[in-house]
Structure formats: C-alpha cells, structure tokens
Amino acid sequence: MKSKFLKFFASAALLFCSVFWIGGCMQMKSEDFEFTLLEDGTYCLTEVKKTSLTKVVVPEKYDEVSVTAISEKAFLFCYGLKTLTIPDTVTKIEEDAFFDCSELENVTVPAFACEYLPKGSLKTLVITSGEIPSSAFHYCENLTTVTIGNSVTSIGNYAFQYCEKLTTVTIGNSVTSIGSQAFNSCENLSNIQYAGTMAEWRKVKTEYSWAGYIKATYVKCTDGQVQI
Numbered sequence: 507m508k509s510k511f512l513k514f515f516a517s518a519a520l521l522f523c524s525v526f527w528i529g530g531c532m533q534m535k536s537e538d539f540e541f542t543l544l545e546d547g548t549y550c551l552t553e554v555k556k557t558s559l560t561k562v563v564v565p566e567k568y569d570e571v572s573v574t575a576i577s578e579k580a581f582l583f584c585y586g587l588k589t590l591t592i593p594d595t596v597t598k599i600e601e602d603a604f605f606d607c608s609e610l611e612n613v614t615v616p617a618f619a620c621e622y623l624p625k626g627s628l629k630t631l632v633i634t635s636g637e638i639p640s641s642a643f644h645y646c647e648n649l650t651t652v653t654i655g656n657s658v659t660s661i662g663n664y665a666f667q668y669c670e671k672l673t674t675v676t677i678g679n680s681v682t683s684i685g686s687q688a689f690n691s692c693e694n695l696s697n698i699q700y701a702g703t704m705a706e707w708r709k710v711k712t713e714y715s716w717a718g719y720i721k722a723t724y725v726k727c728t729d730g731q732v733q734i
Contacts, residue, residue, distance in 0.1 A: 536568065540555060544575065548575070549573045550573070550598075552580055561590075562589070563591040566593040573593070573596060575596065575600075576599045578602050579602050581604045584607050590604075590612070592615045594635050594657070597616075603622055608626060608627065613631055614632040615633060616636050617637055617638045617658060626647075629651070636657070637658070640662035640665060641664045644667050644669075647671065649666070649669045650674070651673065652674070653676045654677045656679055656701060659682055661683070669695075672692045674696075675699070676701065679700070684712045686713040688716045689716060691718070693720065698722045698725045700725050700727045700732075701728065704731075704732050706727070717734050722734060
C-alpha cells in the first residue's frame with residue numbers, strides 16, 4: 507500500500523512539474539490569461555487565452571503579486587482586440603507582443619509601451635506615465651484624442667506630428683518639456699487643455715514649432731488661457 511502511494515505521489519509530482527514548470531519558471535493560469543513567475547518574484551503575462559476578446563485590461567497583480575512584463579506574442583491571434591489597458595506596474599514588453607492586434611482603437615498605456623503598439627487603427631490614446639519617445643505616434647493617421655496623464659514628464663520631438671485627424675489633446679501637469687514639432691501639422695487640432703494653471707504652463711519648456719500649423723491658438727489651463 508505504501509509503495510503504491512509513493513508511486514502515485516511521484517507521478518502526480520511529475521505531472522505538476524510538466525504542466526506548471528517550463529524552463530525553470532512556474533506557469534500559472536487564470537480564466538483569461540496565462541502567467542509565468544519570473545526570477546525576481548513578479549509575473550509575466552505570457553498568453554491571452556480568450557483570443558476573441560475585444561477588450562483586455564492587463565491586471566496590475568496576479569495572485570497578489572505584481573505583473574511586470576508581457577512576453578513575445580502574448581496577444582497572438584487576438585485579431586478583434588479593440589481596447590487595451592496596460593498598468594504602470596508593467597515595465598517590460600517583448601517584441602511582437604501585439605503581433606496580431608491590428609484593429610486596436612483605444613489604448614491606455616505607460617509611455618515606454620508606445621513603441622510596441624500597432625498604430626494603424628488607433629483612435630483614442632491615454633498615456634499614463636513616463637517619457638513619450640520622439641516620433642512615437644508620427645503620422646498616426648486615425649488618432650483623434652490624446653490624453654497625457656499627470657505622471658508623464660516629457661513629450662519627445664515629432665511625437666504626434668502629422669496626426670491629421672487629431673482634434674483634442676489634454677496635457678498633464680507633470681509635463682516639463684515638449685519637443686520640437688511634437689504636434690506640428692496636426693491640422694485639425696483645435697483643443698489643447700493643460701491640467702495646471704497658467705503660471706505652471708509658462709514654466710513648461712516648449713521647443714521650436716511644437717504646435718505649428720494647427721487650428722488651436724491657445725492652451726486652456728485650469729484658470730485661463732495662454733496663447734500659443
């Protein structure tokens with residue numbers, strides 16, 4: 507009896523390892539996602555299991571532990587994904603994580619994630635934190651609304667240049683610099699709002715022609731307007 511129990515226990519342990527341990531990393535599954543426990547004790551999102559989802563909110567935590575990474579092709583076959591939210595806990599995204607997400611329209615992400623996003627269908631963008639890279643959304647032809655959160659510190663050169671359908675931009679009050687031609691030639695941009703006072707806006711360093719060739723002639727602050 508004891509021998510049979512030991513054999514059963516050994517078989518069960520082997521099955522557990524083959525299912526949950528791959529490449530030395532523990533695999534964890536939820537209803538919608540699959541995660542890998544990383545060496546630093548945080549989780550990486552490795553797979554979106556329901557590829558028919560049109561909206562995905564990547565969780566900040568799984569099993570009470572932070573989710574800090576998204577692996578290569580984690581969103582494979584998510585052809586119909588329209589809306590995506592990535593929390594600020596995520597600090598690493600591998601190449602081709604969103605390989606099949608060409609229909610993405612609405613995203614909320616930290617700034618570093620910009621370079622990994624497919625942009626052809628993007629309409630609404632919220633950037634929650636970090637520094638927006640140069641040319642991040644250059645020629646993003648369908649983008650209409652941009653919200654730059656209060657934890658974003660800078661907007662790079664040409665970041666939104668030639669976004670011809672862009673009409674509304676909200677800039678957070680932690681932005682200290684806006685690069686050259688960041689919103690240049692956004693010909694339908696008629697509404698620029700700043701989440702701070704006029705005095706705070708005047709301290710923001712704006713480079714050459716940051717908002718040239720647009721419809722807006724002033725920035726709306728919380729206590730008035732400042733001419734561009």
